[in-house]
Amino acid sequence: MAKVTIIGATGNVGMFAAHAISAIPPVSEILLYGREGRESLLRGIAQDLCDSFAALGTDIRVNWTTNLQDVAGSDVIVITAGSPRTPSQDRLDLAMGNARIVASFAETIGAVAPDTKILVVTNPVDVMTSVALKYSKLKTSQVFGLGTHLDSMRLKSLIASYFHVHVSEVHTRIIGEHGDSLVPLWSATTIGGIRISNLPEFAHLPIKEIIESVKGSGQQIIQNKGSTVYGPGEAIASLVRTVLSDENRILTVSAYIRTEVHGIGAVCIGVPARINRDGVFPIAIRLDEPEVIAFQESVEKIRVRTKSVLEALEEERNKG
Incomplete structure (x- = not known):
């Protein structure tokens, strides 16, 4: 227990x-x-x-x-x-x-x-x-x-709504920053096991609007009701369940990566990871070239901010 x-x-x-x-x-x-x-x-x-x-x-x-x-x-x-x-x-x-x-x-x-x-x-x-x-x-x-776990679920829901399918039929994920530089992996998105780009309706999918909706979802909820509660709460519980039940599910969380994604790493950022009772283990993946470029940009943004925060924090502590 x-x-x-x-x-x-x-x-x-x-x-x-x-x-x-x-x-x-x-x-x-x-x-x-x-x-x-x-x-x-x-x-x-x-x-x-x-x-x-x-x-x-x-x-x-x-x-x-x-x-x-x-x-x-x-x-x-x-x-x-x-x-x-x-x-x-x-x-x-x-x-x-x-x-x-x-x-x-x-x-x-x-x-x-x-x-x-x-x-x-x-x-x-x-x-x-x-x-x-x-x-x-x-x-x-x-x-x-928590990383882009909730972002990925939001994208999944929007895709399911557009294609009029049950949400369980959609498999997709967002990597990178939990923020403006997030990266949707259309190359890894399927509906009913079929790659989304192989579906004729994909040509009409309002990609820009959907991604902007994902990016702005949290802020919109904060504006309307003061805080996000149920989405993050359930997302947290799903990750705790995955660890404690030793499920070995692959979910997209913020984890420390080394070279798993095209050699890009040395930072904590949203990536697919196998999660079980022993912890969180990023998996090696290959992306389409535009996704690699976008992920590299997201990583650099987070790497710079992380370095700045850690250095400033250490300086404060040394003075204290």
């Missing part, structure tokens, strides 16, 4: 993720972590979740804490804590403030839960995944980010 910790459990995404994770069979305990001063809220969330589990007939322990040492023994730790993105704010503008938060958490996690898997949700997620990897000192297979 497994213990899952949510860091940032007082936020909307953390709360809903905890509820979604409770439906995963191997999970026996959920630990809600929040900062000091949030004890009453944490207690209330735990009580509310326990009531929902009772109604569902789910036998899961729910505990809460403001002491990060209590994450010891966690099989998966989900980091959702950090400053939320405002409607007019780019994900990368969040980088330094959230990097300080993630680095602090990661150091303690690495010390007290060396066998855990860290799932980073805090934005900008690709940069924050690198921060968590560096400061936790865990293996690259143990640290990964």
